Amino acid sequence: MNVVIALTITGILNLFGSIFNYRKITPILSVIGLITALIFNTMYWNKNLPFFNHMMVMDNYACSLGAVCIVLGAVLIVFYNRFMGDEDHHLAEVLSIIVFALAGSIIMVSYTNLLMLFLGIEILSISFYILAGLKKKDLGSNEAAMKYFLMGSFSTGFLLFGIALIYGATASFDLAAITAFVKMNGAATNYLLICGVLMILVGLLFKVAAAPFHFWTPDVYQGAPTIITGFFATVGKIASFGAFYRLFQLCFAPISAEWSGTIMVVAILTMFIGNITALQQKNLKRMLAYSSIAHAGYMLLALLSPAYVGGNAILFYSLAYGISSMSAFISIHIIQIQTGSDEINGFTGLAKKNKMLSLITAISMLSLSGIPLTAGFIGKFYLFSSAIEGGYVLLVCLAVVNSFISIYYYFKPLIEAYFKDSHTDNLIELKRTESILLILLSIATIVLGVLPGIIHSV
Amino acid sequence: MHTLLLLIIPIVFMAIVFFLKGKTAGYVALISSILSFIVSIIIAIYLHFNGYFDEFNQSWISSFGINFHVGIDGISLILVLLTTILTPFIILTSLQKDIENSSAFYGLILLMQAGMLGAFTAMDSFLFYVSYEVALIPIYFICGLWGGENRIAVTLKFFIYTLAGSLFMLISIIYLYLQTPGNHTFEISEFYKLNLSSTEQSWIFLGFFLAFAVKVPIFPFHSWQPSTYTTAPTVGTMLLAGIMLKMGLYGIIRFVLPIVPEAVAHWNTVAIFLCVCGIIYGSIIALRQNDLKTVVAFSSLAHVGLIAAGIFSMNVQGIQGAMIQMFNHGINAVALLFLIDLLERRSGTRMMDKLGGVASVNKRVAVVFAIVMLGSVGLPLTNGFVGEFLLLMGVYQWNMYAAMFAGLTIILGAVYMLRLYRHVFFGEISEAGRSISKTTIIETIMSYKLIALIIVLGIFPNLLLNISAPAVNKLLNLIANHSNLVSTL
Numbered sequence: 001m002n003v004v005i006a007l008t009i010t011g012i013l014n015l016f017g018s019i020f021n022y023r024k025i026t027p028i029l030s031v032i033g034l035i036t037a038l039i040f041n042t043m044y045w046n047k048n049l050p051f052f053n054h055m056m057v058m059d060n061y062a063c064s065l066g067a068v069c070i071v072l073g074a075v076l077i078v079f080y081n082r083f084m085g086d087e088d089h090h091l092a093e094v095l096s097i098i099v100f101a102l103a104g105s106i107i108m109v110s111y112t113n114l115l116m117l118f119l120g121i122e123i124l125s126i127s128f129y130i131l132a133g134l135k136k137k138d139l140g141s142n143e144a145a146m147k148y149f150l151m152g153s154f155s156t157g158f159l160l161f162g163i164a165l166i167y168g169a170t171a172s173f174d175l176a177a178i179t180a181f182v183k184m185n186g187a188a189t190n191y192l193l194i195c196g197v198l199m200i201l202v203g204l205l206f207k208v209a210a211a212p213f214h215f216w217t218p219d220v221y222q223g224a225p226t227i228i229t230g231f232f233a234t235v236g237k238i239a240s241f242g243a244f245y246r247l248f249q250l251c252f253a254p255i256s257a258e259w260s261g262t263i264m265v266v267a268i269l270t271m272f273i274g275n276i277t278a279l280q281q282k283n284l285k286r287m288l289a290y291s292s293i294a295h296a297g298y299m300l301l302a303l304l305s306p307a308y309v310g311g312n313a314i315l316f317y318s319l320a321y322g323i324s325s326m327s328a329f330i331s332i333h334i335i336q337i338q339t340g341s342d343e344i345n346g347f348t349g350l351a352k353k354n355k356m357l358s359l360i361t362a363i364s365m366l367s368l369s370g371i372p373l374t375a376g377f378i379g380k381f382y383l384f385s386s387a388i389e390g391g392y393v394l395l396v397c398l399a400v401v402n403s404f405i406s407i408y409y410y411f412k413p414l415i416e417a418y419f420k421d422s423h424t425d426n427l428i429e430l431k432r433t434e435s436i437l438l439i440l441l442s443i444a445t446i447v448l449g450v451l452p453g454i455i456h457s458v
Numbered sequence: 459m460h461t462l463l464l465l466i467i468p469i470v471f472m473a474i475v476f477f478l479k480g481k482t483a484g485y486v487a488l489i490s491s492i493l494s495f496i497v498s499i500i501i502a503i504y505l506h507f508n509g510y511f512d513e514f515n516q517s518w519i520s521s522f523g524i525n526f527h528v529g530i531d532g533i534s535l536i537l538v539l540l541t542t543i544l545t546p547f548i549i550l551t552s553l554q555k556d557i558e559n560s561s562a563f564y565g566l567i568l569l570m571q572a573g574m575l576g577a578f579t580a581m582d583s584f585l586f587y588v589s590y591e592v593a594l595i596p597i598y599f600i601c602g603l604w605g606g607e608n609r610i611a612v613t614l615k616f617f618i619y620t621l622a623g624s625l626f627m628l629i630s631i632i633y634l635y636l637q638t639p640g641n642h643t644f645e646i647s648e649f650y651k652l653n654l655s656s657t658e659q660s661w662i663f664l665g666f667f668l669a670f671a672v673k674v675p676i677f678p679f680h681s682w683q684p685s686t687y688t689t690a691p692t693v694g695t696m697l698l699a700g701i702m703l704k705m706g707l708y709g710i711i712r713f714v715l716p717i718v719p720e721a722v723a724h725w726n727t728v729a730i731f732l733c734v735c736g737i738i739y740g741s742i743i744a745l746r747q748n749d750l751k752t753v754v755a756f757s758s759l760a761h762v763g764l765i766a767a768g769i770f771s772m773n774v775q776g777i778q779g780a781m782i783q784m785f786n787h788g789i790n791a792v793a794l795l796f797l798i799d800l801l802e803r804r805s806g807t808r809m810m811d812k813l814g815g816v817a818s819v820n821k822r823v824a825v826v827f828a829i830v831m832l833g834s835v836g837l838p839l840t841n842g843f844v845g846e847f848l849l850l851m852g853v854y855q856w857n858m859y860a861a862m863f864a865g866l867t868i869i870l871g872a873v874y875m876l877r878l879y880r881h882v883f884f885g886e887i888s889e890a891g892r893s894i895s896k897t898t899i900i901e902t903i904m905s906y907k908l909i910a911l912i913i914v915l916g917i918f919p920n921l922l923l924n925i926s927a928p929a930v931n932k933l934l935n936l937i938a939n940h941s942n943l944v945s946t947l
Contacts, residue, residue, distance in 0.1 A: 312521075371621075372591040385522075385632045396629055404622040411614060419602050419610050453519045 001051040002040035003058075003066060006033060007103040014099060017092030026092045027077055030099055034074040037102075041066050054174065055113045061311055062110035065242040068319050069105045069235045072326055073098060075437060076231050079330055094134065098231065101127035105239030109246065114163045114173040117243055121159065121207065124239060125152050128232060132224040144223025151206070151216040159203025165196030175251050183254050194258050200247065201259060207240040208296045211269040218277075221289030226336055229285055230329030233292045238318040241299055245314050249307045263303055264395060270297030271402040278409045284332050285342050287409055288325065291368065294406060295321055298383055298399055305386035313382040316455060320375035320448060324367035327441040330434075331361040338428050347413045349422025356435055357428060358417040363442045367449070369410035370403055375448035460501045461528045461579050462514040464538065465572055467494050472568040478561050484553045487564035491545040491571065498542040501530055506925065513581065523635070523643035527581040532929030536781050536922060537578040537701075537708055540788045543911075544700045545571050550904055551796050552693045555803060563604065563693075566596035570697060577705050583631045583713070584644040587624070590669075590705060594620055597697060601690040612682075612689045619682040623672030627709075630665030633658075634717065649717050650936055656720055663721035666714045667729070673706030674762050676729070677736030684743075687755035692799040695751060699758050699791040704784050707762065710769050711777065711933070719772075719937045726770040730856070733770065734863045736763035741870030745877065750798045750808040753878055754791065757834070760867050761787050767864055768849035774934060776852025781926040782919055783845025789915070790834040790842060793908040797827050800901060801882070805890035810878065815887030820894050824883045826905040831879055833912040835872045841915035 010033025017026040044058035051058065058066075077095060104123030111117045129152065133145025167173060169192040170181040182193070206213040221229045252259065274294030281287035299321075302314040334357065335350070336342045350358040367376035380403065384396045430438070448455070471490030475483045501512055513529030530538060549567060557563050573596070576589030594617065601613040634649050635642050637658075654662070671679045687695045715722055722729075740759030747753045765783050768776035800823065801816070802808040817824035829840070836842035846868060854861035882891075897905075915922065 366595070371595065372588040377588075377591075381628070381632075384629070385635070388629070388632050389636055393629065393633065396632075397626070400625040400629060401622075403625055404618055407618050407621060408614070411617070415602070415610055415614070418599070451518075453521070 001056060001058075003037045003044075003070075003106050004103050006037040006040055007099055007106065010034065010037070011096040011099040011103065014092050014096035017096075018090060023092045026095050027080075030077050030095045031074055033099065034070050034077070034102070037106075038067060038070045038074075041070060041106075050112070054176070055116045056107065056110045057112045058110055061246070061315070062106075062242075064315050065109040065238060065318060066106045068322055069102055069109070069239055072234045072238075072322050073102045073231075075326060075330075075441070076227060076235075078437060079333065079434065080227050094131070097127045097130055101131070101231070102235065105235055105242075108239040109242035111243070111246070112175045114166065114175070114178075117247065118156075118160060118163060120239075120243065121156065124236065125156065125207075128152075128236060131228045131231065132220055134225050134228060138223075140223035141225065142223075144220040147216050147223075148220045155203050155206035155213065157203075158199050158206070162196045162199025162201075162203060165192050165199060169193040169196060175247070179251050179254075182252060186255060193255075197252055197255070197259055198262070201262065204240065204244045204247070205266060208237060208244060208299070209293050210266050210296045210300060211273040211293065212266075214270065214273065214293045214296075217293055218286050218289045221292070222283060222286045226285060226329060226333040226342060229289075230326050230333070233288065233329065234322040234326050237292060237296065238322055241296075241314060241318060245303060245311065248303055249310060253307065260304055263300055264392070267297050267300035267304075267395065268398055270294065270300065271399060272297075275402045275405045275409075279405070281409070282343050284344055284346070284413065285329075287344070287412075288328060288332075291406065291409070292325065294402060295368075297402070298380065301383050301387040301392065301395065301399060304392055304395070305383075305390040309382075309386035309389055313379075313386040316375075316382050316448075316452065317379035319455070320367060320379035320445070323441050323444050323448075324364040324374070324376055327360055327438055327445070328364040328368065330438060331357055331364065334430065334434070335428060339426070344412050344416055347416040348420050350417035350428070353422065353426065354428040354430065356439070357430060360438045360442050361417060362414050363445055365410045365414050367445045369407045373446065373449045375445045375452075378449055378452040459512070459514055460497055460504070461512050461530050464494055464497050464501070464542075464575055464579070465528065467497065468568040468572040468575070472565045472572070475565040475568060476561050480560055481553065481556075483561040483564045484549060484557075487568055488546060488549045488553070490568055491542070491549055494571070494575075495542040495546060498535075498538050502535055502539060502925070505530065505532070505535055515581075518582075518585070522584075523638075523641055523645075524584045525582050525643075525645065526585060527645065528576070528579040528585070529581045530579055531932075532926040533708070533711060533781065533933070534578050534929075536785050536926050537704055538575060540704065540785050541571060541574050541578065541701050544696070544788055544792050547792055547796065547904060547908070548693055548696045548700070550900065551696065551799055552691075554799075554898070554901065557604065559603070563600065566600050567693065567697070570596040570600070570702075574701055574705060578708060581646055582644050583634070583646050583649065586646070586709075586712075587628055587631060590624060590627075590709075591621070593702060593705065597690075597694060597702065600694045600697070601686065604691040605689045605694065606691070607689065608685075609689050612685045616682040616686040619679075620672055623669040623679070625669075626665040627669035630662045633662060633665075646712065649713075652717070654718065656724070659718040659721035660724065663714060663718045663725055666709065666718075667725075670706040670709045670714070671732075673709070674703055674766055675706075675736075675759065676732050676763065676766055677739055677759070678732070680736065680740075680759050683759060684752055684755040687758070688749060688751045692751075692795055692802075695754070696792045696795050699754065699795065700788040703758070703762055704788060707765055707769065707780065707784055710766065711780070715769070715772065715777075716933055716936050722770065722772060726772065726856075729770045730767045730853070730860055733763040733767035734860055736760065737767070737864055737867045738870070741867060741874065744874040745870070747874075748810050750801070750810065750878065750882070751795070753874060754794050754798070757871065757874065758787070758791055760871065761834075764846065764849050764853075764864055764867050767860070768852045771852045771856035772934075772937070773852050773855050774930065775848050775855065777930050777933070778923060778926060779845050779848025779850075779852055781930065782915075782922045783842075783849055785922055786833070786841040786845050786912075786915060789908065789911050790830060793830040793905075793912065794834060796904065796908065797823065797830060800897065801894055804895075805893045807890050810881035812890045813882045813888060814885040815883070815891045816894050817883035818887060819892055820897070822902070823894060823897060823905075826909060827883065828879065829909050829912060831875045833916070835875050836868050839913070839916045841912045841919070843916060844919035 107120030135141035278290035367374035573593030580586035744756035833840035
């Protein structure tokens with residue numbers, strides 16, 4: 001399990017950074033650590049190796065989702081360094097927490113034992129609680145951390161309770177054993193099992209911010225430092241969905257009749273609540289928070305689809321969503337640092353102030369709204385076609401309705417940037433490394449949109 | 459391979475244009491559009507004399523059975539020719555004035571051309587969908603960046619409206635894809651072979667109809683159209699009215715008729731009713747407009763209503779009439795808009811009550827406008843006549859009363875166009891009218907070319923009819939074999 005080990009060592013080395021006074025090089029150290037982890041990760045491709053006495057398995061699903069998380073984490077660290085680096089705070093510790101969160105996300109996508117699921121979620125969540133409250137003197141940030149912690153620990157309780165009930169019903173934590181039990185006995189009268197499944201469902205739906213467990217999201221996303229919000233919205237969401245899909249498709253697929261109705265209702269609610277509430281938001285972070293809720297709704301469709309298409313759909317969607325949201329949050333972050341505003345009007349006249357940044361924002365917004373030739377469109381296409389294959393045509397129609405509702409708010413920053421003129425003409429500057437990274441993200445969005453086949457042929 | 463070239467030329471030139479500045483960008487874009495025109499003529503000659511079917515097929519997303527499959531048959535060719543003939547005109551029109559940020563402007567026009575050509579030549583439904591949407595993004599930016607008053611709200615409405623419709627088409631396409639046997643495929647010709655139950659057909663029809671009815675637009679899905687046409691810069695209106703709305707009509711011919719013929723036979727009463735409503739509604743509203751562009755917008759609603767009615771009547775005359783009228787409507791709409799732009803550039807207004815007496819100031823413009831107007835009204839020996847005649851004949855065969863009401867388009871069309879002409883060209887010479895004294899050489903040449911097209915196609919409609927005839931017959935055979943609708947054809 002070299003990936004987790006590499007990440008952990010990187011995290012610990014970072015922690016020592018402030019003791020032995022090499023704080024300045026911790027960002028480089030972390031990026032090197034992440035690249036090492038990525039290399040280890042790709043080495044497991046097609047090997048399907050189990051680890052730690054069948055507690056985890058590095059199959060292709062885990063490898064690919066893990067790679068997405070690590071890459072997004074690395075991008076985040078590069079940007080984090082520049083903007084937070086000057087302020088008085090503990091750079092080394094924060095970076096180590098980010099790296100630990102990544103280790104948690106790796107565990108979440110590769111577990112084969114419910115205990116590991118719990119462990120992974122806890123490592124990720126506890127890191128997130130701390131990260132949300134990074135701005136010590138900012139009231140919003142404190143509120144975000146507090147809310148996230150209270151609600152998060154409460155939902156983890158549900159998850160743990162569900163795991164316990166399932167252990168009671170099946171006498172095992174091991175996914176293979178649970179699957180075998182479920183296949184053999186079904187769930188017709190096994191209420192312990194059904195209760196367990198539903199409890200876990202509640203816990204996980206909270207983590208992916210699906211309605212009606214989404215109330216923490218807007219406040220947390222708005223309060224946390226912007227770049228960290230990008231981390232929550234991408235890595236947090238992808239890892240949670242990775243865990244969710246793995247458990248429900250692998251283990252509980254035979255009793256899908258028991259939970260697919262719930263998921264369906266939740267998916268519809270999530271899409272509509274997310275999109276309709278996002279329409280009215282003036283604060284971009286809050287808007288993207290609601291949009292991330294809506295995206296969770298779309299991704300729930302994959303859980304209802306047949307396994308041989310759903311996994312692929314969720315993988316591609318995570319990648320597309322991760323890349324474009326990350327670049328959206330980074331753009332907001334850059335603008336917030338330089339203009340002091342994270343409202344939509346911060347984007348006014350951006351096309352004149354910085355052509356490159358406005359183009360990058362435009363591409364990420366087009367991708368999030370699912371316009372063809374961007375990765376977001378292909379992701380939606382995969383999701384919709386897999387759900388139609390599962391027989392949920394009506395649900396897809398509702399998802400489509402949501403897709404075009406969402407255009408209204410995704411186009412707001414774009415309209416501000418291109419169609420309106422700003423009163424001030426302060427230029428917005430980008431450093432070379434940042435623009436290269438952002439351009440790479442945009443190119444990836446377009447390339448995945450034009451040639452999605454490269455993901456399959458890898 | 460020529461088809462592929464047709465798609466590559468605008469994209470390559472677009473990349474070049476983005477790095478140029480000022481008028482140079484426009485001239486390079488013009489070169490690109492002329493090159494596309496030459497290529498399309500070569501394709502036309504091959505198709506006409508050798509019956510050579512030009513296609514290019516390359517696997518695109520293999521795991522989903524999506525191919526980059528483009529090809530040109532008679533039906534596609536007419537629309538491809540329309541696109542490649544009009545694009546140089548459109549670029550020339552915009553070269554008459556200075557445009558801010560011109561590299562982006564011309565680049566977007568070329569991107570749009572590529573998108574539309576992609577939609578007209580796609581043999582794979584996924585490719586069709588993608589091209590259909592890709593054409594939408596440049597026009598959104600063209601209208602939003604260079605448009606008139608209230609452009610932000612209008613263009614956003616236009617965008618959401620159109621995208622909403624086409625997303626339902628995407629569902630239909632995915633559904634059809636999942637019905638194809640074996641390893642599923644998005645190939646359109648495979649969709650033709652499917653055996654769908656009548657319920658399935660109705661739902662799929664609905665999905666496609668929503669997409670195309672918004673794009674065309676068919677009444678009552680037209681509410682984006684007048685405001686967008688009026689707000690958009692003239693070039694944008696030309697692209698929209700001249701070419702883009704044909705994507706919807708083309709889609710009906712390419713997808714709806716052959717894939718779900720039973721549903722069409724079942725629902726065409728409703729569809730034709732809506733089309734006829736659109737004809738009358740558009741014409742009557744056009745009667746009371748003051749803004750020249752708004753008149754064109756509503757007249758366009760009436761004209762395309764007739765074309766759609768002809769298509770839904772599902773017979774040779776209707777569809778052939780639609781093919782030829784799609785082409786002619788494109789020419790006429792662009793010619794009208796070109797002349798309106800000419801007037802507006804000099805006088806600074808396009809309001810009828812401000813213009814007046816232009817005929818006594820500038821005879822040449824008056825004559826050119828008269829011929830274009832007569833073409834648009836559908837006077838015999840102009841291009842508009844043949845198409846409308848065939849379309850009405852097609853609708854008549856389907857139902858006499860429908861044809862009676864649809865025929866009002868000719869009468870009402872004459873009324874609103876002549877009213878427009880009277881206000882602008884006759885009467886007292888207004889201050890705005892006085893300013894239209896001279897035309898440049900390029901404008902004169904362009905207007906002569908447009909007139910030549912209008913008259914030549916009016917006298918020799920067979921030039922176009924022969925191109926599309928084999929393909930239309932093939933299509934009708936397909937429909938006839940596909941279902942037991944032979945009696946209604």
